Amino acid sequence: MATRVIGAGSLARDLGNWRSVGTDEEAGSRRSARPAYLALAEGIRLLIHDGRAPLGVALPSERDLATTLGVSRTTITSTYTLLREHGYLISRQGSRSTVALPPTVPHDGTRPARSILAMMAQPELATVDMTYAAMAAPLEMQEAYATALEGIAPYLGTHGMDPVGVLALREAVARRYTERGLPTDPDQILITLGAQHGLRLLLNVLTAPAARVLIDHPTYPNAIEAIRDVGARPVPVPLLPEPVGGGWDLDGIRSAARQTAATLAYLVPDFNNPTGQLLDAEGRAELAAIARETRMTIVVDESMVDLSLTGASMPPPVAAFAKGSEIVTIGSASKSFWGGLRVGWVRTNQALITKLLGIRSTVDLGTPVMDQLATVHLLENAGVILDRRRDQLRSQRATLITALADELPEWRVSPGAGGMSLWAQLPAPVSTALAATAPNHGVLLAAGPRFGVQGAFERFLRLPFTHPEADLRLAVKGLAATYEALTPRAAEPLQSLTLY
16 A cells, blocks of 8 residues: 655645744855754654654655745755664665654654543552543433433343443433534434444444544544554544644545545544543544545444533534544543443444444343443433533632643643643643653643554643632642652753764
8 A cells, every 4th residue: 555645735834934033044044053954854843743744644746845835955965864874764775765763762652541440549649540530420420320210111121232322321322412502313323332332333334454534633542542443544634723724624524535445533622631622513524425425434423422611502413524433433421421321322324333233242131221321311401411511610720720820931832722621732742751740749630642643742741621610729849849840851842863
């Protein structure tokens, strides 16, 4: 299969103003102590560290990039040579140079986090666990289970194993989709053991070993793990930072689908985890068009859809813009209500549901009836519950942002439009080092590379704001102490590429 290539226009866009004042040696305005090829190499290297130039992808040809940037081809040749010498490009005879990370750059991105294993051990120091983004159960949870207990009698005369899901819950989920602008019939809903379970069933049906699956980058770590576990290969398409466009690189998704022949994508357009970014209605229409053009099925994860924190109206579901079965949606009650409520769903056509049921019978025989009935009660009272939880998240997010500004003012924080976490950019690529050291200062962290592939995002850290405000302040103090404890060299911004 042909190597995926970053377009010259896309690379130029992501580089932005890569030449600071006085570095434009080719414009003739003034001379600089730093040659243009070195400034360009440093700009590309930052994109590699930030995951916006994915590993294994080829850079544009020297001729194309020189034309797009308005520099000489000699400048591009020197740039690529320098990156190659420092291990950021790998060249093979007869093929393009592809992006890499030098062996000397430490990272922890070989596999996504399995943080639940770390949570099983009791640390010696009282800690704030920032490895998860989930809230405690709402006050109505006991009432939901009490109501479920009262309504379970009709199901006790059956075997209690329904792989499709109880009708009352399928009707409630279908009704919510219809109210959001996507007419849905209960027969289009399959109840699962959470969104992760639904994704795994879909991967088993829609992928094959070595198949390519497009993902937004960064994304949910357990989704990356699920893709790998079925033998498929995640293909990252970087999210654009908010100053550039604040969302999904739709041209990049289209190009990646064509170049890799991917037939499946997993995307989180409703408050991406971890960035909190939201894809607008125009982008959703374009995304559905891309799926049709490339004959690619897109699995849209709506786990965070109820957690808008801006007060603005939500765009319709992505599937509302589909003309066929190109968009499959998965959802969950876990983020909206409680992580211990292992209830999710898949919205798709009946033909695919039949295939999913064939796979499911080898894994489990259905979602617990009590949990499903409790979820029905929660959905019927979702308005009051979710309003209160969104207010709580807004307050906790504000506390976390303020604490970071006070303790770590050099860190850049993007609040996003919703969700449960901040995506913080660090001055240096030390995310893994922070995660390794932070338990000594009372904080458990998930390093940035956990949310990407092949070591990306060493300059980023996900910081959930789902803890009480006092715990968030304590966590930030621990973070600041950890960052200060790193060696002076590690805590500095990326060092300039050395000229030999």
